[in-house]
Amino acid sequence: MPEMNIGDFLVYLYDLLGWLLGVIGLHSSAVSLLQKLVAGFVLANFAMLTPIFTIWLERKVAARFQDRLGPNRVGPFGLFQSFADIVKLVIKEDITPVGADKVIFNIGPVLAVMSVVGIWAVIPFASTMVGTDINVGILYSVAVGAIGTLAIMMGGWASNNKYALLGAFRTVSQLVSYEVPMIVALLVPTLLAGSMRMNDIVAEQQVWFIVAAPLAMMVFLVSSIAEVGRAPFDLLEAESEIVAGFHVEYTGMKFGVWMLAEFVHAFTISALAAVVFLGGWRGPLVDQYPLLGAIYFLTKTYVVYMVLLWIRVTLPRVRIDHMNALNWKFLVPLSLAVLVVTALVGKAVPADVSAGGRALVLFLSNVALAVVSISLLAGFSRKLQAVEQVSIDSSGAGG
Amino acid sequence: MNATPIIFLVVAALTLVAAFLVVTVRNLIHAALWLVATLFGVAVIFVLLDAGFMATVQLVLYIGAIAILIVFAVMLTRRVMQDVGPQRNSNWWLGAIVAAVFFVAISSLLWRTGWPALPGGDVGDTVLALGRSLVNPDQYVIPFEVASVLLIIALIGSIAVALPGKQSE
Amino acid sequence: MLSLSWYLTFAAALFALGMYAVLARKNAVAILMGVELMLNAVIVNLVAFWRYGNPMDIAGQAFAVIVFAVAAAEAAVGLALIISIYRQRDTVMAEKIDLMKW
Numbered sequence: 001m002p003e004m005n006i007g008d009f010l011v012y013l014y015d016l017l018g019w020l021l022g023v024i025g026l027h028s029s030a031v032s033l034l035q036k037l038v039a040g041f042v043l044a045n046f047a048m049l050t051p052i053f054t055i056w057l058e059r060k061v062a063a064r065f066q067d068r069l070g071p072n073r074v075g076p077f078g079l080f081q082s083f084a085d086i087v088k089l090v091i092k093e094d095i096t097p098v099g100a101d102k103v104i105f106n107i108g109p110v111l112a113v114m115s116v117v118g119i120w121a122v123i124p125f126a127s128t129m130v131g132t133d134i135n136v137g138i139l140y141s142v143a144v145g146a147i148g149t150l151a152i153m154m155g156g157w158a159s160n161n162k163y164a165l166l167g168a169f170r171t172v173s174q175l176v177s178y179e180v181p182m183i184v185a186l187l188v189p190t191l192l193a194g195s196m197r198m199n200d201i202v203a204e205q206q207v208w209f210i211v212a213a214p215l216a217m218m219v220f221l222v223s224s225i226a227e228v229g230r231a232p233f234d235l236l237e238a239e240s241e242i243v244a245g246f247h248v249e250y251t252g253m254k255f256g257v258w259m260l261a262e263f264v265h266a267f268t269i270s271a272l273a274a275v276v277f278l279g280g281w282r283g284p285l286v287d288q289y290p291l292l293g294a295i296y297f298l299t300k301t302y303v304v305y306m307v308l309l310w311i312r313v314t315l316p317r318v319r320i321d322h323m324n325a326l327n328w329k330f331l332v333p334l335s336l337a338v339l340v341v342t343a344l345v346g347k348a349v350p351a352d353v354s355a356g357g358r359a360l361v362l363f364l365s366n367v368a369l370a371v372v373s374i375s376l377l378a379g380f381s382r383k384l385q386a387v388e389q390v391s392i393d394s395s396g397a398g399g
Numbered sequence: 400m401n402a403t404p405i406i407f408l409v410v411a412a413l414t415l416v417a418a419f420l421v422v423t424v425r426n427l428i429h430a431a432l433w434l435v436a437t438l439f440g441v442a443v444i445f446v447l448l449d450a451g452f453m454a455t456v457q458l459v460l461y462i463g464a465i466a467i468l469i470v471f472a473v474m475l476t477r478r479v480m481q482d483v484g485p486q487r488n489s490n491w492w493l494g495a496i497v498a499a500v501f502f503v504a505i506s507s508l509l510w511r512t513g514w515p516a517l518p519g520g521d522v523g524d525t526v527l528a529l530g531r532s533l534v535n536p537d538q539y540v541i542p543f544e545v546a547s548v549l550l551i552i553a554l555i556g557s558i559a560v561a562l563p564g565k566q567s568e
Numbered sequence: 569m570l571s572l573s574w575y576l577t578f579a580a581a582l583f584a585l586g587m588y589a590v591l592a593r594k595n596a597v598a599i600l601m602g603v604e605l606m607l608n609a610v611i612v613n614l615v616a617f618w619r620y621g622n623p624m625d626i627a628g629q630a631f632a633v634i635v636f637a638v639a640a641a642e643a644a645v646g647l648a649l650i651i652s653i654y655r656q657r658d659t660v661m662a663e664k665i666d667l668m669k670w
Contacts (some may be wrong), residue, residue, distance in 0.1 A: 146463025
């Protein structure tokens with residue numbers, strides 16, 4: 001028997017479970033089915049229970065950003081605040097609106113959570129710890145995420161409330177639009193790694209892809225923030241301007257499930273960014289102790305999550321026309337340009353150049369692209385300001 | 400003994416039930432959601448056929464794009480769709496007969512034909528081969544390019560058609 | 569082991585249901601759903617033939633990819649037409665769209 005190190009501890013547990021089930025006389029296919037079910041259960045619960053911590057983290061960090069204390073009453077440092085919130089949500093009255101389509105109304109939030117939790121099936125925690133390493137991992141994560149859009153549509157429509165329906169329309173138009181730059185940005189690491197398998201992408205990052213494709217990472221992060229619908233893209237449910245978006249009719253724990261989906265989604269895109277751009281489980285000594293990979297991965301995920309938080313508490317909410325303009329006039333062309341440039345430069349660099357040199361060349365091409373797009377933007381904004389100035393002048397003269 | 404036939408039968412039956420509901424329920428939103436269920440079932444069938452890429456494309460394209468477009472269209476044209484009156488035309492029984500005859504004829508032919516048995520061995524990673532074949536000048540690069548031109552034309556055309564024109568005011 | 573006929577029968581049933589929707593439904597969007605069902609049945613056939621034919625020859629999947637693209641284009645243009653007709657005539661019932669009918 002090979003030396004069992006701590007890194008493969010979970011794999012060992014997994015095999016032990018299989019052995020135990022085999023001993024009690026189960027058929028081998030039933031054993032593997034049960035093993036997979038148990039692993040899936042554990043993974044899904046990991047994803048769904050994380051918000052208990054991240055909600056606390058988010059409130060605490062946001063409070064510090066805004067010179068407040070944040071939750072500090074329930075438990076040490078207010079750590080149990082989330083549990084208090086859950087209790088509050090559970091004991092609230094659960095209202096189903098009159099004329100609502102009950103089945104669809106109830107399936108909506110469940111589907112939203114499912115679509116996010118499903119992504120965790122392909123995320124590699126460590127080289128050996130991955131739910132299922134299918135060869136179309138990245139495409140799968142996009143595909144499963146797309147179901148969330150449908151869930152929002154269902155929730156908004158089934159509420160039998162025109163404001164909820166309008167909110168759903170707005171949300172879906174934002175989500176569908178921002179899917180385009182997100183998918184194109186994810187194509188860049190796919191191109192660099194030459195595979196859509198998550199573990200291959202991680203294994204290919206001797207130099208993290210954030211070096212070779214910083215613009216792609218930026219586009220990915222911005223469009224995924226829009227996908228989640230958090231600040232500065234939370235105009236869909238802007239609490240201070242409109243009541244809520246598609247979930248205006250949801251109460252109690254059903255509303256809580258929508259919030260759960262949103263928080264898990266935010267954590268999931270952090271994890272995706274960590275896997276695809278920050279080298280996932282890669283780090284020192286990871287070859288000897290694979291379990292270290294999971295620690296590296298989670299650290300990177302939390303770093304990305306902190307950046308998302310930082311963006312959230314810093315930037316003001318965007319206007320809806322700005323939201324659409326940013327996507328179609330900036331992110332989509334930029335992401336396509338990044339894709340083409342990466343493909344061309346990647347082909348132009350000779351094959352015998354080391355990974356570091358290749359990444360450097362790609363980084364420089366990205367910098368050049370960034371300079372070009374910033375100067376274009378500056379010219380555009382000057383033109384816009386000139387037009388506004390003219391209109392102010394003329395209106396001043398007219399009045 | 401493996402579980403594929405059982406999974407196939409269950410999934411196929413559920414998919415066909417969902418498809419039957421798509422074509423029969425009155426409420427068009429329900430029909431669209433049953434369509435999503437049908438498309439999901441077909442994605443599972445693709446997985447059973449070792450075409451994982453096809454299954455994910457089915458999810459991205461059909462559920463992520465086409466189904467949402469259809470739901471959008473149903474909702475945008477909702478005023479006249481309060482599900483009043485029959486949702487089928489007066490010749491529906493003729494359509495049913497044609498469809499039934501078609502199905503019986505095709506399937507009776509299918510079961511009389513001797514098909515090749517399932518080739519043994521693992522299919523392996525087909526994504527790479529598929530990608531290569533789509534850009535290989537000796538294989539399918541021209542259909543691929545034509546498809547991309549078609550998509551661009553469809554994009555521009557649908558925007559031009561759906562854009563509210565000036566004369567429609 | 570499942571024979572190819574099972575998959576083809578499944579696809580034929582899907583196609584027949586789609587055909588029924590196209591022939592019998594009044595609503596243009598529902599007709600379009602039927603068309604989508606039929607296209608999906610075609611893709612099932614292509615993939616099944618690829619799997620049972622020669623899996624090393626990727627032609628079946630390549631064809632299916634092209635059909636996917638055609639389906640996307642068809643849905644986009646079809647729904648745009650339906651919305652345009654709805655704007656002009658305030659109906660999406662296929663029977664009422666009879667300006668060109670003799």
